[in-house]
Amino acid sequence: MASVLIDSIRKNYGTASVLRGVSLSIADGEFLTLLGPSGCGKSTLLRILAGLEAQDAGSLSIGGRAVEGLRPKLRDVAMVFQSYALYPHMTVASNMALPLRMRRLSVFQRLPLLGHLLPATARIAAEIDVEVTRTAKSLGIGHLLARKPGQLSGGQRQRVAVGRAMVRHPAVFLMDEPLSNLDAKLRVQMRAEIKELHQRLGVTFLYVTHDQAEAMTLSDRVAVMLDGELLQVAPPQDIYADPDDRRVAEFIGSPKINMLEGVVRERGLIDVAGATITIEADAPAGAHLTLGIRPEAFHLADHGGQGVLTGSVRMIEHMGSDLFVHLDLAGIDQPLIARLLAERAPHIAPGQTLHVGVRPDRVLLFARDGRRLHRQAESGRASVTPIREGA
Amino acid sequence: MSATTSTSRLSPPAAILRHAVLLATGALILVPFVWMASLSVKPPGEIFRASFSFWPAQFYGVENYTKAMTEVPLPRYMGNGLVVCVLILGVQILVCAPCAYALAKLHFLGRDLLFGLVLVGLLLPHQVLSLPLFILGYQLGILNTYAALVFPYVVSPFGIFLFRQFFKTIPDDVVHAARLDGLSEIAIVWKIMVPMALPAVVAFSIFSVVSHWNDLFWPLIAVRDQSLMPPPLGIMAFKNEEAGNDYGPLMAASTLVVLPLLIAFLAAQKWFVEGLTGGAVK
Numbered sequence: 001m002a003s004v005l006i007d008s009i010r011k012n013y014g015t016a017s018v019l020r021g022v023s024l025s026i027a028d029g030e031f032l033t034l035l036g037p038s039g040c041g042k043s044t045l046l047r048i049l050a051g052l053e054a055q056d057a058g059s060l061s062i063g064g065r066a067v068e069g070l071r072p073k074l075r076d077v078a079m080v081f082q083s084y085a086l087y088p089h090m091t092v093a094s095n096m097a098l099p100l101r102m103r104r105l106s107v108f109q110r111l112p113l114l115g116h117l118l119p120a121t122a123r124i125a126a127e128i129d130v131e132v133t134r135t136a137k138s139l140g141i142g143h144l145l146a147r148k149p150g151q152l153s154g155g156q157r158q159r160v161a162v163g164r165a166m167v168r169h170p171a172v173f174l175m176d177e178p179l180s181n182l183d184a185k186l187r188v189q190m191r192a193e194i195k196e197l198h199q200r201l202g203v204t205f206l207y208v209t210h211d212q213a214e215a216m217t218l219s220d221r222v223a224v225m226l227d228g229e230l231l232q233v234a235p236p237q238d239i240y241a242d243p244d245d246r247r248v249a250e251f252i253g254s255p256k257i258n259m260l261e262g263v264v265r266e267r268g269l270i271d272v273a274g275a276t277i278t279i280e281a282d283a284p285a286g287a288h289l290t291l292g293i294r295p296e297a298f299h300l301a302d303h304g305g306q307g308v309l310t311g312s313v314r315m316i317e318h319m320g321s322d323l324f325v326h327l328d329l330a331g332i333d334q335p336l337i338a339r340l341l342a343e344r345a346p347h348i349a350p351g352q353t354l355h356v357g358v359r360p361d362r363v364l365l366f367a368r369d370g371r372r373l374h375r376q377a378e379s380g381r382a383s384v385t386p387i388r389e390g391a
Numbered sequence: 392m393s394a395t396t397s398t399s400r401l402s403p404p405a406a407i408l409r410h411a412v413l414l415a416t417g418a419l420i421l422v423p424f425v426w427m428a429s430l431s432v433k434p435p436g437e438i439f440r441a442s443f444s445f446w447p448a449q450f451y452g453v454e455n456y457t458k459a460m461t462e463v464p465l466p467r468y469m470g471n472g473l474v475v476c477v478l479i480l481g482v483q484i485l486v487c488a489p490c491a492y493a494l495a496k497l498h499f500l501g502r503d504l505l506f507g508l509v510l511v512g513l514l515l516p517h518q519v520l521s522l523p524l525f526i527l528g529y530q531l532g533i534l535n536t537y538a539a540l541v542f543p544y545v546v547s548p549f550g551i552f553l554f555r556q557f558f559k560t561i562p563d564d565v566v567h568a569a570r571l572d573g574l575s576e577i578a579i580v581w582k583i584m585v586p587m588a589l590p591a592v593v594a595f596s597i598f599s600v601v602s603h604w605n606d607l608f609w610p611l612i613a614v615r616d617q618s619l620m621p622p623p624l625g626i627m628a629f630k631n632e633e634a635g636n637d638y639g640p641l642m643a644a645s646t647l648v649v650l651p652l653l654i655a656f657l658a659a660q661k662w663f664v665e666g667l668t669g670g671a672v673k
Contacts, residue, residue, distance in 0.1 A: 052567045073573040085564035089586040102573030164572070 002063025002076070002171035002204060003028045004049070009058035011044055011228075018044050020228040021058070031198050031205040032233075035215040036225035037251070042208045045225075046174050049206065051075050063171055073102070078165035082177040084157045086149040092160050093132055093145040099168045100128045135167045155186045162197065173198075175207045179214060191217060212252055216240070224248045246370035249292045255324060255337045257364075260291045273329045273336075277307045279360045282373050289373065290366040295324065295339035297362035301355040308357045311336060313350050318342070327354060424649070431455055431642035438638050451639060456647070458640040465644055467618060468625030469651070475540045475621055476600045482545045483599055484585075484592065490546075491554030492580045496566050506555070512548030518608060525612055539613040540621065544603065550595050557591035558584055593662035601652055622648040 004026040011019040018041045026032045034042040047053045049060060051072035060067050067075050078099075086095050101110060108114065109121045116122065136142045139159045149157055158178060165173060178194070179187045195218050198205050209215055215222045216236040223233040224247075232244045243249040249257050262272035264287045270277050272291055283289060301308045311327035314335050323342050326335040338356050340348075348354065365373040401409065429445050430438055432452035459465055493499070494506050524543045528534045533542065561584065569579045585592060607623040614620060626644050656663070 047567070050567070050571060052570060072567075072570045077571070079568070079571050081564040081568060083562055083564050085562065085568035087565065087569075087583055087587070089589070098574075099572040102578075164568075 004063075004172055004204060004206065005059075005061045006045070006049065007059045007061075009045065009048060009055045009060070011041070011048065011053070011056050018228050019048075019055070022225075022228070022230055023058075024223060024230060024233065026204055026206060029202050029204055031195075031207065031218060031220045033207045033209060033215040033219040033222050034225055035209060035212060035222050035251075038210055040225045041228040042225050043176055046079070046176050046206065046208050049075075049172075050077050050079050050174055076171040077174055078168065078170035078172075079174040079176065080158075080161045080165050080178045082180055084149070084161040084181075086157060086160055086164070088149050090148070091145065092136070092141065092147055092149070092152070092163075093129075095149065095160060096132045096136065096145075096164045096167050097128050099164060100131065101125075103168065104128065132163075132167060135163050139163050139166075154182050155190065158182065158190060162194075166197075166201070170203070172204045172206060173201075175205065177209055178207075180209070180211070187214075194218060212254070216252075224251060226251070243292075243364065244372050246290065246292065246366040246372070249364055249366070253294060255295055255339075258293045258295065258336050259334075259366075260293065260329075260332065260336070262289050262291045263287070264289060273309055273311075273332055275304070275307070275309050277358055277360060277363065279363055279365065281365055283365075283367075288368055290368070292364035292366060293358060294362065295337045297359050298338035298340065298356040299359070300340055300344055301357035304355050307360060308355050309336065310353065310355050313348055313352045313354050315350060316348055323348065325354065325356075327356070427642050427645055427649075430638055431646045433639060435637065435639055452643070455639040455643040458637075459644040459647060462640060463625060463644070464617070465622075465625065465647065468620055468622045469648065471537075471619055471625075472604050472621040472648075474537060476603050478537065478541045479544045479603050480596055480599050482541065483547045483550050484595075486546055487550035487554050487595075488585050489577065489580050490551045491558055492576075492584055494551065495555045495558035495561075496563070496584075497576075509548045509551050509555075512546075513552055517543070521609065521612055524609075528613060535614050535616050535619065537619065540610055540619070543609060544599075547595075547599065549598065553591055553595050554588060557588040561587055590662045590665040593659050594665075597656060597659060597663055600655065604648075604652060 004024075006022060006024040006026075008021045008023055009019050010017075010021055022041075022045060024032075034045065036042045044053065048055045049062075051067065051070060062075060062077065087098070090098070104124050104127075105115070105121065109118050109124070133142065133145065136145055139162060141156060141159045141163065144152060144156060144160070149160065152160065158181075161178070175194070179190055182190060191214055194207075198218075207214075207218060216239075219236055221233055222236050222239045224231045224239060226247055231248045232239060234242070239248065240252055243252065246259070250259070260272050262270045262277075264281055264283050264285050265271050265276065266285050268278055268280050270279050270281060270289065270291065277291075281287075281289060298309075304310050309327075309329060311329040313325055314328050315326040317324040317326075321342055323340045325338045325340055325348060327338060329336055336356075340356075367373050425445070429447070432450060432455065433447040434449050434451035434454075437447055437449065437451075490509075494502060494509070520543070525534075528539050528542065531538075531542075533539045565583060565587075566579060569583050574582060604621070605623055606621065607627070610621050610624045611627075614624070617625070626641065626648065
């Protein structure tokens with residue numbers, strides 16, 4: 001078990017800057033997810049931490065021990081790869097035993113035939129067998145030990161990869177999109193199993209994904225990464241409800257958050273899309289702001305008025321208990337998406353004019369540069385400072 | 392269904408033409424071998440008869456094969472061939488696999504230039520180098536030994552190229568996983584890469600063994616001692632001894648020399664095709 005400290009890591013490939021000074025501290029036993037679109041540098045960061053690639057600048061420590069220049073083997077981390085990276089020519093048992101064999105047996109003891117003649121080899125090999133079998137059983141793959149990876153299903157391979165990582169009790173688990181090669185149903189099941197595994201082992205997990213559902217359900221904290229920078233590191237609920245940056249708000253949430261351009265008319269009033277909303281903004285009159293409104297922050301209103309937006313219905317998506325209503329607002333290109341309770345909005349038809357009210361306390365305000373503006377009422381909470389480095 | 396079969400199947404005339412061409416080419420390659428086998432069981436009188444028949448009128452195989460095995464030390468030649476081929480193949484794999492791994496999976500300055508040089512090596516015919524190699528062998532004092540037969544072939548550009556292409560198809564993640572599991576780079580080559588590239592290894596082994604078993608040019612230069620001669624050179628010596636007209640035993644000897652290759656190829660055919668289609672010549 002160990003904490004992980006990542007300090008101002010930079011990495012360039014040629015002229016392309018992949019990591020621009022990333023700093024992150026992960027507590028012992030924490031489950032932290034690096035979330036970001038593909039190509040944002042999250043896998044590179046993971047590989048640097050594992051020692052598979054070298055950083056251009058910055059320092060790393062695992063369990064209080066600086067690991068720069070240390071070979072991957074000596075860093076006491078285990079990694080589960082997206083492609084599982086099992087050795088196809090070895091059985092499941094050999095795949096899982098290899099990390100233990102490399103650590104516990106000497107060079108001579110590992111020799112094909114001669115090794116068996118050396119004194120302790122048989123005893124150590126038997127111990128390894130016992131541990132591999134125990135780990136395999138705990139993952140429900142005990143009956144597959146004699147098979148080759150090619151004979152296994154995707155989910156079983158995934159478990160073998162986890163087993164190979166688990167069997168040597170690493171201080172830190174690194175997982176690089178381990179579920180993205182599985183079908184949707186299996187993904188949900190394995191997600192639960194990984195969560196359970198973390199609770200059972202209690203070791204530090206660093207999990208990389210581009211899937212926000214995985215990040216939100218698994219993590220103690222989520223680190224949102226974009227273009228080689230960490231935008232925000234916070235618990236899942238804060239990432240969703242209290243984003244620090246417009247890009248975080250836009251990346252998290254499905255359907256996407258509605259972004260509307262607004263102008264401060266006077267203190268406490270903002271003009272947006274032909275309506276006026278009462279919000280105490282920390283901005284002077286005449287300032288241009290962006291209002292981020294989650295689809296579920298809307299409710300059906302009977303008529304127009306303050307805090308009510310009006311538009312014509314373009315499309316309706318039925319999701320069972322909810323409806324996603326796409327509204328065309330005057331002077332706005334993108335349709336507004338409102339999530340309404342199906343029973344409260346029974347008679348909506350395309351083309352109809354609809355009034356939707358906005359709860360002012362659910363509106364997120366962003367400055368033109370994408371920075372979050374906190375409302376006056378919550379200025380006390382604005383001390384939640386993001387970890388941001390570089391750029 | 393019918394649409395797919397009609398597009399994948401050729402029309403009858405085209406199919407006949409295609410098979411005719413394939414059969415003709417196949418026959419062209421096969422006829423000398425069949426002739427060789429046929430001559431090896433014929434008595435001297437029949438070999439030079441103007442009319443051609445596949446089966447001998449008088450079966451003379453026992454005499455020819457006995458003569459081939461006893462008149463010259465054919466088992467010795469074949470033993471030499473085996474020793475030389477195994478040595479060459481062993482050393483080649485020992486050298487090629489780490490080289491190919493470095494060229495395929497490691498990042499270092501000048502890697503692409505080195506690979507370019509390997510390709511240049513692939514283009515050079517071996518005969519071009521025979522004189523410098525002969526002088527080198529002389530300076531090392533190893534001419535007329537097994538070492539002389541082996542040393543020019545220890546580095547095979549073809550082997551490096553073939554292995555490198557195959558290693559390239561193995562995902563980087565497997566190498567990363569191996570490093571995390573604690574394998575050294577050399578261990579990665581022998582425990583992970585080579586076993587995973589087994590089809591390529593088999594294909595390369597067949598190429599290597601066939602070409603060195605059949606090699607006449609270099610052994611002719613490198614050894615004079617009859618006890619060191621590999622099969623083709625031995626057969627040539629045998630032909631001279633017999634004044635060049637005793638074709639029955641000569642063909643019997645040739646048949647015996649080709650036989651091990653034929654058996655080896657048939658046994659490894661599946662891997663051979665996989666090895667060539669899997670990596671290099673896709």
